[in-house]
Amino acid sequence: MSAFINVVTVGLLLGGIYGLVSIGLNLIFGVIRIVNFAQGEFVMLGMYGAYLAYLLIGVDPYVSILVVVPSLFLFGVVVQRFILQPLQNEPMMQVFATFGLLLLLQNMVLAITRGMSYTVPTPLSQVHFDLGGVSLSLSRLIVLLSVCVVAIGLSWFLKHTLLGKSVRAVTQDRRSARLMGINVEWTYMLTFGTGAALAGLAGTLLAPIYTMSPQIGGNFIVAAFAVVVLGGLGSVWGAFAGGFIIGMIEAFAGYYVNPELKHVAWFLVFIIVLIVRPSGLFGVMGAEEVGLREQN
Amino acid sequence: MSRTDTLPMPASALKAKSVTGLTTFDTELVRIAAVAIVLLGCTWLLSGQPFYMNILSYTFLFAALATSWNIIGGYGGQFSLAHGVYFAIGAYLAGNLYIRFGLSPWIALVPAALAAAIAAALICWPLFRLKGKFFGIATLAVSEVAFVLANYFDSLTGGPRGMSLPFKAGFSNMIFTNRFSYALLMLGFLIFCLIVSGFVYRTRLGYYLQAVRDDQDAAQASGIDVLYVKMTGMALSAALTAMGGVFFALYLRFIDPPTLLSLPDIGVRFLLISLIGGVGTLFGPLVGALLIVPVEFYLRATIGGSIPGGHLVVLGAVLILCSLFLKRGIVGAVESAWQSIRRRRHG
Numbered sequence: 001m002s003a004f005i006n007v008v009t010v011g012l013l014l015g016g017i018y019g020l021v022s023i024g025l026n027l028i029f030g031v032i033r034i035v036n037f038a039q040g041e042f043v044m045l046g047m048y049g050a051y052l053a054y055l056l057i058g059v060d061p062y063v064s065i066l067v068v069v070p071s072l073f074l075f076g077v078v079v080q081r082f083i084l085q086p087l088q089n090e091p092m093m094q095v096f097a098t099f100g101l102l103l104l105l106q107n108m109v110l111a112i113t114r115g116m117s118y119t120v121p122t123p124l125s126q127v128h129f130d131l132g133g134v135s136l137s138l139s140r141l142i143v144l145l146s147v148c149v150v151a152i153g154l155s156w157f158l159k160h161t162l163l164g165k166s167v168r169a170v171t172q173d174r175r176s177a178r179l180m181g182i183n184v185e186w187t188y189m190l191t192f193g194t195g196a197a198l199a200g201l202a203g204t205l206l207a208p209i210y211t212m213s214p215q216i217g218g219n220f221i222v223a224a225f226a227v228v229v230l231g232g233l234g235s236v237w238g239a240f241a242g243g244f245i246i247g248m249i250e251a252f253a254g255y256y257v258n259p260e261l262k263h264v265a266w267f268l269v270f271i272i273v274l275i276v277r278p279s280g281l282f283g284v285m286g287a288e289e290v291g292l293r294e295q296n
Numbered sequence: 297m298s299r300t301d302t303l304p305m306p307a308s309a310l311k312a313k314s315v316t317g318l319t320t321f322d323t324e325l326v327r328i329a330a331v332a333i334v335l336l337g338c339t340w341l342l343s344g345q346p347f348y349m350n351i352l353s354y355t356f357l358f359a360a361l362a363t364s365w366n367i368i369g370g371y372g373g374q375f376s377l378a379h380g381v382y383f384a385i386g387a388y389l390a391g392n393l394y395i396r397f398g399l400s401p402w403i404a405l406v407p408a409a410l411a412a413a414i415a416a417a418l419i420c421w422p423l424f425r426l427k428g429k430f431f432g433i434a435t436l437a438v439s440e441v442a443f444v445l446a447n448y449f450d451s452l453t454g455g456p457r458g459m460s461l462p463f464k465a466g467f468s469n470m471i472f473t474n475r476f477s478y479a480l481l482m483l484g485f486l487i488f489c490l491i492v493s494g495f496v497y498r499t500r501l502g503y504y505l506q507a508v509r510d511d512q513d514a515a516q517a518s519g520i521d522v523l524y525v526k527m528t529g530m531a532l533s534a535a536l537t538a539m540g541g542v543f544f545a546l547y548l549r550f551i552d553p554p555t556l557l558s559l560p561d562i563g564v565r566f567l568l569i570s571l572i573g574g575v576g577t578l579f580g581p582l583v584g585a586l587l588i589v590p591v592e593f594y595l596r597a598t599i600g601g602s603i604p605g606g607h608l609v610v611l612g613a614v615l616i617l618c619s620l621f622l623k624r625g626i627v628g629a630v631e632s633a634w635q636s637i638r639r640r641r642h643g
Contacts, residue, residue, distance in 0.1 A: 094481065094619075096615060102560075115604055124508030222436065263440065267444075269443075
């Protein structure tokens with residue numbers, strides 16, 4: 001029984017990580033219809049940003065959020081404005097460009113760090129709770145808490161603010177939104193920036209948990225794609241719930257089947273969902289078709 | 297085949313366009329022959345230098361693989377990222393047959409092609425319900441699953457430790473002592489892929505594939521069996537890719553999951569080479585490979601040693617720039633430049 005509870009806990013905590021990484025990806029995916037292959041690298045940049053902040057000014061990774069998240073927001077805005085904006089109606093070229101960005105970022109960090117791996121020390125990661133035989137680390141609990149806060153905050157923002165409403169309008173129909181006087185390009189820039197900032201947030205929160213490597217983004221990105229497709233395009237709660245589903249599947253498959261095959265398990269679920277319900281669990285039916293329609 | 301011109305081959309080649317304005321397969325054959333002669337000449341000239349032979353072998357092999365990918369990815373518009381899987385099927389199958397049964401890799405080409413075609417059909421039959429980027433993401437997942445499985449089933453693949461093929465030189469083993477033979481081998485495979493690709497491009501299957509790519513619903517409405525067309529194109533493309541895997545395995549004589557199934561090195565590379573050269577054109581993938589593979593070798597040799605990953609930084613930047621400024625690839629850019637020159641000349 002305690003093994004079962006342990007597995008559930010591991011799944012929840014993993015789910016928190018995947019959810020956090022996926023929400024930004026899904027925002028970009030849902031609104032701009034871009035498959036951002038470099039999202040995992042944004043997470044990686046966030047982690048190294050936390051390390052850099054620790055190295056230069058000696059701050060705790062949780063404090064470095066104040067610097068890292070705005071920097072990644074700006075970085076995302078620049079990328080969207082100068083690389084992705086010109087490719088708005090070129091779906092093939094978008095994939096091409098974001099993959100180029102992936103190679104560029106990953107190997108730039110590799111070239112600078114020369115493949116050395118780092119960890120950021122924080123006193124908080126030493127704190128562990130013991131709940132009936134289940135051990136929880138505080139740094140993972142913070143991730144879990146953050147994903148809830150981000151999901152609630154983002155869905156509130158999208159529902160109740162004028163900017164959020166314009167984002168939703170652009171998601172539904174680019175052309176009509178433009179006719180209503182919404183600056184579509186501006187909305188895209190903000191959305192992409194927000195997506196990158198969320199990846200940066202995920203990175204800083206994960207920095208104390210993982211050992212950094214330039215290739216670490218790859219661990220998250222395919223999981224994040226699985227989450228996004230599973231949860232539903234453009235849906236914040238879809239990414240939130242999808243993260244937990246994928247995390248649970250990974251934890252259960254890893255414990256009860258074989259730790260080496262845990263990834264196969266969630267890929268299988270991912271592919272089955274993609275086939276049975278391409279719009280995802282929480283996505284609007286036919287949303288995947290909208291993404292393919294020519295929009296100007 | 298829309299063969300309206302009854303002229304003998306050389307004359308139709310001189311005209312380059314037939315009466316209907318459509319280039320026929322015969323014309324493409326003449327072009328392929330010309331390309332083959334030029335490439336053979338270059339290979340011959342450089343034959344004394346093993347360093348260049350290595351680069352040429354890789355260039356020809358990746359040109360062939362990109363040409364194979366282009367059949368379904370370019371003509372058919374199905375953005376497959378899972379071609380590394382078919383590549384790995386070919387390599388592992390040839391390796392196993394060679395090590396366990398001493399079967400000549402030349403013979404292994406046939407089961408490799410068949411196995412990959414069947415695998416492609418099984419994988420893509422459900423996935424073809426997805427379109428565009430969604431198909432791409434799903435095939436990306438397939439590729440990742442294959443990576444995990446290749447590591448897991450180590451009795452078949454050698455797992456993470458990899459699989460070494462013993463060095464026993466000889467034509468029947470497809471293992472040669474001089475690199476010139478390998479370059480010729482890869483060039484032969486490239487020409488074979490170009491002929492198959494050219495045949496598809498200029499015949500019914502190719503036109504159907506292009507119709508499906510441009511507008512699937514319209515293609516369906518005009519009576520094309522969309523699923524059948526996509527499956528045929530994919531199976532053909534996968535079979536060629538697996539044959540490339542056989543050649544690759546026998547060239548390196550060491551295969552492991554990262555060399556066969558890594559996305560940036562294999563799966564995405566086929567697509568990038570095609571895109572840079574000109575996706576959906578017959579010679580685009582070849583042009584892309586001629587440019588990208590030697591440049592990569594050069595960069596790896598010059599900056600890869602002192603700066604880890606340095607050559608991939610440059611490659612990443614090149615990709616971004618190409619996607620921004622070279623949207624139809626090099627072949628597309630040359631074509632539109634040529635057309636604007638002609639338009640100016642004819643008023």
